[in-house]
Amino acid sequence: xxxxxxxxxxxxxxxxxxxxxxxxxxxxxxxxxxxxxxxxxxxxxxxxxxxxxxxxxxxxxxxxxxxxxxxxxxxxxxxxxxxxxxxxxxxxxxxxxxxxxxxxxxxxxxxxxxxxxxxxxxxxxxxxxxxxxxxxxxxxxxxxxxxxxxxxxxxxxx
Amino acid sequence: xxxxxxxxxxxxxxxxxxxxxxxxxxxxxxxxxxxxxxxxxxxxxxxxxxxxxxxxxxxxxxxxxxxxxxxxxxxxxxxxxxxxxxxxxxxxxxxxxxxxxxxxxxxxxxxxxxxxxxxxxxxxxxxxxxxxxxxxxxxxxxxxxxxxxxxxxxxxxxxxxxxxxxxxxxxxxxxxxxx
Numbered sequence: 001x002x003x004x005x006x007x008x009x010x011x012x013x014x015x016x017x018x019x020x021x022x023x024x025x026x027x028x029x030x031x032x033x034x035x036x037x038x039x040x041x042x043x044x045x046x047x048x049x050x051x052x053x054x055x056x057x058x059x060x061x062x063x064x065x066x067x068x069x070x071x072x073x074x075x076x077x078x079x080x081x082x083x084x085x086x087x088x089x090x091x092x093x094x095x096x097x098x099x100x101x102x103x104x105x106x107x108x109x110x111x112x113x114x115x116x117x118x119x120x121x122x123x124x125x126x127x128x129x130x131x132x133x134x135x136x137x138x139x140x141x142x143x144x145x146x147x148x149x150x151x152x153x154x155x156x157x158x
Numbered sequence: 159x160x161x162x163x164x165x166x167x168x169x170x171x172x173x174x175x176x177x178x179x180x181x182x183x184x185x186x187x188x189x190x191x192x193x194x195x196x197x198x199x200x201x202x203x204x205x206x207x208x209x210x211x212x213x214x215x216x217x218x219x220x221x222x223x224x225x226x227x228x229x230x231x232x233x234x235x236x237x238x239x240x241x242x243x244x245x246x247x248x249x250x251x252x253x254x255x256x257x258x259x260x261x262x263x264x265x266x267x268x269x270x271x272x273x274x275x276x277x278x279x280x281x282x283x284x285x286x287x288x289x290x291x292x293x294x295x296x297x298x299x300x301x302x303x304x305x306x307x308x309x310x311x312x313x314x315x316x317x318x319x320x321x322x323x324x325x326x327x328x329x330x331x332x333x334x335x336x337x
Contacts, residue, residue: 064290070252072259072288074300085329087286087302089252089259103286103302105327119327121304 041065043137045157049077054086054104054124054145054153063137063157069093073102083107090128100141101125122147189213190256193289193297195334197225204230205240209332211248213255221246223266241269248287256291256336262301268309277311277319283328291336301330 043063049056059077066072069092076085088102102124110116128141139155190213197207205227213219222245229238244266250258261284268279285303305328310321 064257064288066253066257066259068252070259072252074288085300085302087259087288087300089286091252105302105304105329107327120325121302121327 043157045137045155047075047077047153047155049143050152050154054084054088054102054122054143054150056082056084061155061157071098073100081109081111083109086124088124096130098128098130099126100128100143104145120147124150126150126153128153189254190291190295190336193291193299193334193336195297195299195332197223197330197332199329199331200225200227202230202232203240204228204232205242207242207330207332209330209334216254217250217258217260219248219250219255221248221262221264223264237272239271241271243267244281246285250287255289258287258289260287260289261285262287262303268307270309270311274314275312275319277309279307279309281305281307281328285328285330295335295337297334297336299330299332301328301332303328 041064045061045063047059047061049059054075054077056077056079058079059075061073061075064072064074071090071092073088073090074086075088076083078084084104084106086102086104088100090098090100092098104122104124106120106122108118108120110118122145124143124145126141126143128139130137130139132138135158137155137157139153139157141153141155143150143153192213193211195209195211197209200207205225207223207225209221209223211219211221223242225240225242227240229236229240244264246262246264248260248262250260252259264281264283264285266281266283268277268281270277270279283303283305285301287299287301289297289299291297305326307324307326308321309324311319313319
């Protein structure tokens with residue numbers, strides 16, 4: 001399945017707009033996001049990577065709180081020739097900021113006269129921010145990966 | 159063919175994600191000491207893999223694995239017989255045995271039979287692990303990492319093949335039971 005090129009542009013733009021709209025709401029409270037009310041345990045959402053942090057351009061992610069500021073993110077993402085799965089550990093360090101560190105595995109599929117595949121593992125790390133828009137959790141993370149270059153990872157989850 | 163190659167691992171991860179949705183994790187109950195899971199990702203390669211994990215302490219555990227199968231056409235592994243036995247040590251640095259995120263190191267012996275040649279190998283695999291066991295005992299786990307594989311064997315003419323090293327991705331998406 002090929003991802004329309006327009007989707008890789010439009011979706012991040014929509015997500016960025018959501019982040020901008022969410023900014024005033026996050027400035028109202030001074031406690032860590034995890035401490036506001038009874039925190040939800042599970043969030044499920046979409047991610048967009050620019051250019052392709054950990055596995056691809058578009059992805060599906062499950063975010064799961066593990067207590068004491070820790071959380072796990074499990075996701076899959078895909079671009080035209082690249083499909084990846086990743087596992088990320090996040091740790092909150094400020095009101096809406098968190099550090100992240102994880103492992104990922106990518107499957108490359110080279111389509112042509114002779115379809116060839118290759119797989120490789122990598123690690124990634126970075127820093128992220130989260131904002132809450134009612135029931136919606138929006139995130140922006142800067143990822144640095146090895147051997148992959150990394151980039152920005154945007155997320156919207158319910 | 160391309161879509162089929164990609165659908166397998168994606169589908170298994172989606173199944174795993176779906177299994178992790180329930181919020182009723184076995185927190186506050188008597189913690190589990192063992193978990194038995196089947197690696198559904200290995201089924202894509204035509205291999206059945208059973209993994210048994212035993213808790214050693216609050217955050218550490220050992221997992222033994224046994225796998226065998228004929229390979230699958232979808233994965234480009236036909237006319238083979240694959241076998242693997244391994245042991246893994248893991249430490250949950252966030253959460254605990256019933257739901258946690260951990261680091262693991264696995265050592266596994268590999269055997270590949272494809273008449274008339276055969277190969278054997280040894281794999282060292284560092285991995286990240288996430289496991290969740292809900293209150294009913296149903297368990298899902300995901301392991302992602304790399305593997306350093308050393309392999310040697312005998313080719314079709316009976317000549318010994320030189321030792322070869324490869325580095326590859328390693329992923330396990332497993333469903334099972336904790337008790």
